[in-house]
Amino acid sequence: MDPKDEIKQKLDILDLIGEYVMLKPSGSTGFKGLCPFHSEKSPSFHVSQDRQNWHCFGCNEGGDCFSFVMKMEGMTFPEALIHLGKKTGVEVLRLPTAQSNTRARLLLMHDLAQKFYQKVLFDSSKAGAARSYVQSRGISQDFLVRFGIGFVPDEWNLLSSFLLKRGFSESEMIQSGLSLKRKQGTGIIDRFRHRLMIPLRDHHGNTVGFTGRSMPGNDQGPKYMNSPETPIYSKSHILFGLDLAKRIARDYGFIVIVEGNLDVVASHKDGVEQIVASSGTALTQEQLELLKRYTHTIVFAFDADAAGFTAAKKGMSLARSLEFDIRAAILPEGIKDPDELVQKFPGVWRELVAHSQPMMQFLMTHVTRGKDLRHIDDKQAVAKELLPAISEMSSVVEREHWLQVVADLLQISIDQLRLSLTPKTPVIPAANVSKEVKIVESFSKEEKARRILFGYLIGSVQTFDLFEKRLFPLLEDQKLWIILYNLAKSTYASGSQTAQNTFFSRIRDLLETHPMKESLQVLLDSSSFMVDQTFQDLPPQKVLEHIENLFLFLEGQTQKRDREALARDLRQAEAIGDTDTVHRLLEQLNS
Ligand SMILES: [Zn+2]
Structure with missing residues (x-):
């Protein structure tokens, strides 16, 4: 068997994409999540386990397991083949390029x-x-x-x-x-x-x-x-321990970041394995984006010295701009780092991580250490550290909550404190967060109907058989549609489907060698996912009703356009006095 096919047979696209994107069930058979290729807040990235394909309605990207890995890891096709071959234990002949x-x-x-x-x-x-x-x-x-x-x-x-x-x-x-x-x-x-x-x-x-x-x-x-x-x-792209932490982080719903690689080793000893180290350098956006594939909550546990505090504040601020939830595990006084804590007090580290604190609590603990809040200078120093962080909060509830906490701490009225907040400036996302955001043109109602009908037809040979003659005239001579329709038709003619080799996957295979492969695949994938979205959880009878309505709608539109064309021809014929044509067209119009 061709290694490509063998890999496809052994690999479940849900497992593969699940390593990068948090997927939630959508409808009865599909899954969706936040697209890893463009920046978005509500999920438009869909994966189908049945069809083993994916599509994003936000940036109009889509494909199979190979195209996903190529895009995600920046690999060429041969590299993706080797990579997935390794994953599935399929032998791939190696290394064609220098x-x-x-x-x-x-x-x-x-x-x-x-x-x-x-x-x-x-x-x-x-x-x-x-x-x-x-x-x-x-x-x-x-x-x-x-x-x-x-x-x-x-x-x-x-x-x-x-x-x-x-x-x-x-x-x-x-x-x-x-x-x-x-x-x-x-x-x-x-x-x-x-x-x-x-x-x-x-x-x-x-x-x-x-x-x-x-x-x-x-x-x-x-x-x-x-x-x-x-x-x-490249040190800015590597997080120490991530290979061991990535799956566990997803189960726990958070990941711990420490500074030193040996802190990670010590942490494993204490039973905390959802942990990575920035390896003593400043956290980078690339590292955080890598983490985002696995979790949206970070627990910081940087060294307790001044340098560690500064690094933590910087990292937290960057993570916040990337919309992570941020918490902190606060080390007991006198303990330098997690490594030392695990050596001296086994078990305590695990507890600290389990009871991590909100970021503000961490800041408060740090900036009040060694301060005497009865003294005005210390009060001012503490306020100066805490107020900017409160100003940055986007939630009013959160902001008011922490204002009250700080007001109580400093024994200042909350109204006075509120006056010294700098007005909240909108958080500007760090550069390059949204790489090449191409928001796809929203489809016309007709185009949408066409996609849903086509996607529905290629769901099985039976539906194709039942409806293909009715759909063909509605494709309006559009080149891509006609090609796709013909591919489906020759697939239909070439035998019956099996469980592994569905009608859909056979059409997809035919596309592989087509010169317009990419546009055709996007059309095919988006059609299939539109069907999922439209019909999810509808009983079969309702689906058929819906299909009938879409047909009636498209047929109505086509008829309307035909009549408009006739009327236009009629006006032209009248203008040049071509009475024969006028009569013929009138007859057609009235039929
Ligand atoms: Zn997208």
Whole structure:
């Protein structure tokens, strides 16, 4: 079997799209959610499990599992084929293009490096101190395996020579960021030396880079050293731990964000797995958009120091502009980060996460720490921190609630406090949120009727058989409709449908090789989803009534247009005195 067909057979489009979009049932067989390709507040993105297709009525995009992955992941078709092949265990012949070749080689190299580092940590006689170190941090074998953690001893080119033997070239290894050119002489050396090696994985679980934590006693370079940006690693697009957290986050309805990768490891130990780390850099819009595929609620738990507070405030503000619900897990005083909390008080972290606080509570806790609210200076400092956050709130109820809380805290009348709010400026969404929003033209009533009728007809061979002759004259010689109609007709002629191979899917397959494939698919998909929307939950008798009414409407419109055309011809014939034609047309008009 063709790998493409085999993948389609093994993959359920609902599972695939469900990894990116929160889908809710819509009608008896369909699902809908917020479109990942344009910015919207009410869902116009539809998925059909029966037909294994999707369509967005907002931006008029649609297709099957391959087109979804290509658009979502920015992949070419061969890349999407390999990607979905891996997912479904279908063997796909690899790598026709130079670009995907580079990516694939870099991924392979990182995969080998990760296994190499881990083997060194587990087995090498040079890793004794490293093994004691991870043990002292309470990271058991299970967690080392789960996160793929390894070790590289203090040597110049242990990994580089291993990879050379595996057939990688020096320039490939430099490109991967794992090796560096020697400053003097020729050859390469390892970038990471004498470090605990923590793999950085993308949300699919591919190792794309590393964080090397220096071992006690290694004062070469920074405490945490990261891979440089490479064709497979961009730090602004990666969230540490997301590959493990994404499914669980959806079950819990929220995800926790921390600063350090080792906070994530510690958190898993405490049973909180819906967690990711920004890896010590500022949260980016790309990272937040990635998260949005899985949840709309973020619980921040940044470090308790001043830098952590500033980073949390920035991240919260960006997340708010992307319409996340924001909460915070507030660390007990004197505890620096979740890692320390889990080491010292197992179980407390899990409780803190379960009882996260609204963002305002977090701000209040922080800005009042060490302040004496009987003193006017401290009062003012606290008000200065809190009021802007209240000003930003879009809900009046929320705003009034927190005003009252702050008024009580500072012992100032709420009316006075309200006066010092800056007027609320509309939240300007961060740039590029709505990538290429193309709002589709709303269809005329006629076009809508045509789509619903066509979509209904191709629902099964029986309905097609019953109605096709009646529909054909109503297609008005429109090129795309005629092509689609003819494809349906030849599908109809070519045999009966089976459960796996429905009438719809066979028409769709025929489109694959058509030069106008894309426009035809959009027409076909949108028609089928319009049927879902129009008839969902209607009893069959009502559906038939509705179909009849649509036919009558379209037939009426066609007749009206025909008569208008006749009347126009008649006027022309009268104008030039062509009496024969006048008589003939009059007869037609009166018939
Ligand atoms: Zn859309």
